[in-house]
Amino acid sequence: MQLTYLIDTDCVIHHLKGIRSVTAHIAQIKSQGLALSIISYAELWEGAYFSREPSGSQAKLDEFLSGVALLGVDEEIARQFGLLRGTLRKSGKTIGDFDLLIAATALRHGLMLLSNNRKHFENVPGLRIESAAT
Secondary structure (H helix, E strand, O other): OOOOEEEOHHHHHHHHOOOHHHHHHHHHHHHHOEEEEHHHHHHHHHHHHOOOOHHHHHHHHHHHHOOOEEEOOOHHHHHHHHHHHHHHHHHOOOOOHHHHHHHHHHHHHOOEEEOOOHHHHOOOOOOOEEOOOO
16 A cells, blocks of 8 residues: 555544544545554553553554554664754754654655644654644
């Protein structure tokens, strides 16, 4: 399957919380190929394990993940991360390392990043970002 979108953690959380506009947007683009970074995967599992209803949250997360490709961190993503981190640091516009790894994953695979946290990513050169209305 061809992949077009990398979904950021915030969009998955909004989807799992039932925010209709985000769920509708994800449903609309799902046929174009959805992926999730291993970084977001880890963040989402932390949220599921420590939610008010862990078993229900884990089941919802498992259901969502069944239609999504999981992308790990490889050598090219690590190189991209190093270049981006140094470039952003030189310009005084740093972002968190997890967000930077997610951005590097999107760039490595040529994917559009679906995120409502535009300010976390807007300084990453070459990164294409799309928001899912909340």
